Amino acid sequence: MTTAIEPFTLAIPESQLDDLRKRLDLTTWVEEETVDDWSQGVPLAKMKALVDYWRNQYDWRRCEKILNDFGQFKTEIDGIDIHFLHVRSPEPNAMPLLLTHGWPGSVVEFFKVIGPLTDPVAYGGKAEDAFHVIAPSLPGYGFSGKPKVEGWNVEKIAAVWITLMDRLGYARWSAQGGDWGCAITAVIGSLAPAELIGIHLNCPFLAPPENPADITVEEQKMLDDRANYLSWLSGYSVQQSTRPQTIGYSLVDSPVGLAAWIYERFYAWTDHKGSVESILNMDEVLDNIMLYWLTTTGASAARLYWESYKNLPFVKVHVPSGISVFPAETHRASKRWCELFYTNLVYFNITEQGGHFASFEQPDIFVDEVRKTFALMR
Numbered sequence: 001m002t003t004a005i006e007p008f009t010l011a012i013p014e015s016q017l018d019d020l021r022k023r024l025d026l027t028t029w030v031e032e033e034t035v036d037d038w039s040q041g042v043p044l045a046k047m048k049a050l051v052d053y054w055r056n057q058y059d060w061r062r063c064e065k066i067l068n069d070f071g072q073f074k075t076e077i078d079g080i081d082i083h084f085l086h087v088r089s090p091e092p093n094a095m096p097l098l099l100t101h102g103w104p105g106s107v108v109e110f111f112k113v114i115g116p117l118t119d120p121v122a123y124g125g126k127a128e129d130a131f132h133v134i135a136p137s138l139p140g141y142g143f144s145g146k147p148k149v150e151g152w153n154v155e156k157i158a159a160v161w162i163t164l165m166d167r168l169g170y171a172r173w174s175a176q177g178g179d180w181g182c183a184i185t186a187v188i189g190s191l192a193p194a195e196l197i198g199i200h201l202n203c204p205f206l207a208p209p210e211n212p213a214d215i216t217v218e219e220q221k222m223l224d225d226r227a228n229y230l231s232w233l234s235g236y237s238v239q240q241s242t243r244p245q246t247i248g249y250s251l252v253d254s255p256v257g258l259a260a261w262i263y264e265r266f267y268a269w270t271d272h273k274g275s276v277e278s279i280l281n282m283d284e285v286l287d288n289i290m291l292y293w294l295t296t297t298g299a300s301a302a303r304l305y306w307e308s309y310k311n312l313p314f315v316k317v318h319v320p321s322g323i324s325v326f327p328a329e330t331h332r333a334s335k336r337w338c339e340l341f342y343t344n345l346v347y348f349n350i351t352e353q354g355g356h357f358a359s360f361e362q363p364d365i366f367v368d369e370v371r372k373t374f375a376l377m378r
Contacts, residue, residue, distance in 0.1 A: 003167060008072040008083060008143070010064050012294055017060060020255055020293065024055045027256050038267055042260045050263060051256055053282045060294075063287040066111060072143070075167060077160045080152075081145035084136035084164070085110070089118040091130035095197065095374060096170040098161060098188075099135040102179020103240075103301055104262040105357060106142050106291040107135045108284070112363035117370065128378070129371045131174075136164060138180065140300030142291045147300070153307040154180065158187035171195055174374055178202040178358055180304060183312060189342075190315035198320035198346070198377040200370055202358040204333035206341040207314045222332045229330045233268050236261065240305035248299020251292070258298055259289050269356035271328035279361050314341065322347035322373030326362070328355035347373040 029048070033040045070085045085107055088094070097117065101109050110133070116123040117131045137144040139152050139160070161184065165173050174197045177185035182203040189199040208223060215223075239247050250257040263276070263285060272279045292298055321342040325332050327350065335348045349369060354362035358369075 083143035089130040094130035096173035097131040100177035100181030189317035240302035241309035244302035251298020271355035324369040326354035
């Protein structure tokens with residue numbers, strides 16, 4: 001095993017893109033849904049529109065250039081190649097910030113926030129709010145390696161991330177996450193390595209109290225939304241946490257199957273008024289899907305659910321913590337619930353808009369929340 005950090009330049013062979021186009025042309029379409037909404041899944045007309053754009057207008061090379069321009073690297077940790085973006089700030093006193101995505105996301109989620117975080121002055125901010133950004137791809141996701149043995153749960157990934165930050169030579173650093181990134185970041189916070197300044201989460205990672213006393217109207221709405229999620233929106237998680245290999249054959253063999261599996265999540269979890277494209281354009285949605293298609297990571301990414309979903313480590317975190325609750329997030333929590341798990345909660349806010357993919361949907365709000373949180377820890 002080597003501890004070297006190697007630059008990584010992305011250059012997908014044109015033959016791989018030609019294969020994608022052929023597969024899209026040969027799609028066998030399912031019949032139209034029997035309802036006039038998304039309650040049975042992605043409507044046929046919406047799926048055909050996305051695929052038509054993918055086949056005839058989408059330009060992968062644009063996304064490839066963005067990734068290469070940011071600066072990509074790989075390093076081997078515990079037998080797995082870890083891919084990550086590493087964008088250093090021009091400000092000498094910038095704080096290193098570890099950003100962790102989740103499923104069905106990728107480092108694409110951070111494209112719009114890396115600039116403002118690393119170079120705040122260029123975006124109308126203050127130099128003292130600058131960060132060096134480190135954004136790794138989860139094991140089994142994107143251009144990171146795929147685990148060949150079981151055991152790669154959120155606790156394992158948290159330990160690997162600590163090793164990564166140590167390998168990069170950062171003596172003081174902070175961490176931020178949403179979705180699986182939230183769970184991983186919370187575990188990092190509970191481990192409290194000496195170098196860790198504090199954490200920020202945009203999806204509260206905790207188990208809501210059973211039969212809470214003096215429950216407020218807003219807290220009851222939070223519990224009702226969680227119950228609705230479990231009843232109507234969690235089918236993907238049941239499949240991926242029990243039989244990721246079975247669904248994996250479809251996700252790595254059918255681009256339309258993969259796209260529908262992910263596109264539906266973007267519809268269900270973003271804060272929009274009836275159209276995903278009002279928040280994320282087709283290029284952004286497809287950039288993210290391509291990081292699963294080109295790397296054939298549909299199954300390996302799903303296995304994180306098999307590893308961790310039924311044994312989520314709801315941990316106590318004593319390091320300085322900030323939590324931003326976005327209103328369209330399914331899993332929300334009140335400040336008093338958060339304080340049960342995050343005993344040094346220095347920042348808490350419920351934002352005016354935004355959903356599960358906070359940095360992707362509302363980059364300005366996300367950046368502001370991150371800046372406000374870590375301004376209290378610098």
